[in-house]
Amino acid sequence: MSVTQPGVERAPSPAPQAAPSGPRDTGPADDSVALTTRHLSVWYGSVLALKDISINIPKNKITALIGPSGCGKSTLLRCYNRMNDLILGARMDGEIWFDGGLISAPGTDSVALRRRIGMVFQKPNPFPKTIYNNIAWGARINGFRGDMDDLVEKSLRRAALWDEVKNKLHRSGLDLSGGQQQRLCIARTLAVEPEVILMDEPCSALDPISTARVEDLMDDLKADYTIVIVTHNMQQARRVSDMTACLMLDEAASADGHRTGILAEFSPTDLLFTNPKDKRTEDYITGRIG
Numbered sequence: 289m290s291v292t293q294p295g296v297e298r299a300p301s302p303a304p305q306a307a308p309s310g311p312r313d314t315g316p317a318d319d320s321v322a323l324t325t326r327h328l329s330v331w332y333g334s335v336l337a338l339k340d341i342s343i344n345i346p347k348n349k350i351t352a353l354i355g356p357s358g359c360g361k362s363t364l365l366r367c368y369n370r371m372n373d374l375i376l377g378a379r380m381d382g383e384i385w386f387d388g389g390l391i392s393a394p395g396t397d398s399v400a401l402r403r404r405i406g407m408v409f410q411k412p413n414p415f416p417k418t419i420y421n422n423i424a425w426g427a428r429i430n431g432f433r434g435d436m437d438d439l440v441e442k443s444l445r446r447a448a449l450w451d452e453v454k455n456k457l458h459r460s461g462l463d464l465s466g467g468q469q470q471r472l473c474i475a476r477t478l479a480v481e482p483e484v485i486l487m488d489e490p491c492s493a494l495d496p497i498s499t500a501r502v503e504d505l506m507d508d509l510k511a512d513y514t515i516v517i518v519t520h521n522m523q524q525a526r527r528v529s530d531m532t533a534c535l536m537l538d539e540a541a542s543a544d545g546h547r548t549g550i551l552a553e554f555s556p557t558d559l560l561f562t563n564p565k566d567k568r569t570e571d572y573i574t575g576r577i578g
């Protein structure tokens with residue numbers, strides 16, 4: 289899908305976006321879609337980082353975001369749980385819908401949103417706490433009042449880590465290997481029972497065996513969760529994802545060292561890698577541009 293929309297370089301007014309008027313708009317009614325992104329553009333200060341992105345992230349599938357460095361993959365990912373709000377000067381225009389709510393609108397409760405749309409980062413970042421408390425702490429501050437032992441075990445099992453740590457739950461999470469730490473972070477995310485899990489290059493710091501374990505886990509998790517993963521590894525995108533969005537640098541808009549990303553193509557992964565519709569996608573996946 290080639291995306292060219294006139295006029296989108298214009299920076300939006302810093303004034304808050306007006307809430308939809310009239311009868312409450314509940315967004316697109318398609319049960320197979322978890323997140324609908326319409327004409328999303330993102331600025332850092334006056335720099336347009338992402339231009340006019342429209343994609344539907346399917347429910348209970350894995351969607352990969354690929355593309356050259358600086359094309360805005362992480363920026364797009366962070367829009368889905370409003371992590372960009374934490375970056376001074378970042379702002380977005382356009383719409384993101386989730387479960388009938390316009391989550392891109394001002395006034396969205398980003399803390400509540402992040403409970404439903406969790407995130408796993410590039411570098412495993414367990415808390416400097418015990419394995420048990422890595423799970424329990426987040427659940428507790430999110431109001432969990434049930435059987436904590438049960439929740440810890442369930443989350444660790446779901447993240448395929450239980451057998452490796454069940455006899456050392458009160459050792460520090462930092463004592464685990466990198467791959468185990470990443471699965472602990474996934475377990476911590478699962479403990480809050482999100483609906484969507486965003487993963488920003490979750491395997492880039494891991495060895496091939498740990499990577500394979502996380503990929504197997506992702507495949508297992510998609511029965512219950514929607515997953516969006518940023519990856520530089522095209523083989524990984526091919527192995528794990530159902531849909532792939534290939535972002536590209538917009539040559540016309542990227543200037544003075546600033547980079548603007550656009551969507552080149554959003555297709556089922558097997559099609560994108562075997563029969564890309566867009567020449568830029570083809571050039572990227574065949575290594576002609578990087």
Ligand SMILES: Nc1ncnc2c1ncn2[C@@H]1O[C@H](COP(=O)(O)OP(=O)(O)OP(=O)(O)O)[C@@H](O)[C@H]1O
Nearest residue numbers: 332337356357358359360361362363364375546547
């Ligand atoms: N906090 C920030 N402040 C200012 N500009 C930023 C910030 N984060 C990202 N950018 C800019 O936005 C653009 C997109 O960056 P982003 O990290 O989203 O791209 P990416 O495709 O994920 O890159 P990479 O593959 O190298 O991780 C880049 O030009 C980057 O310099």
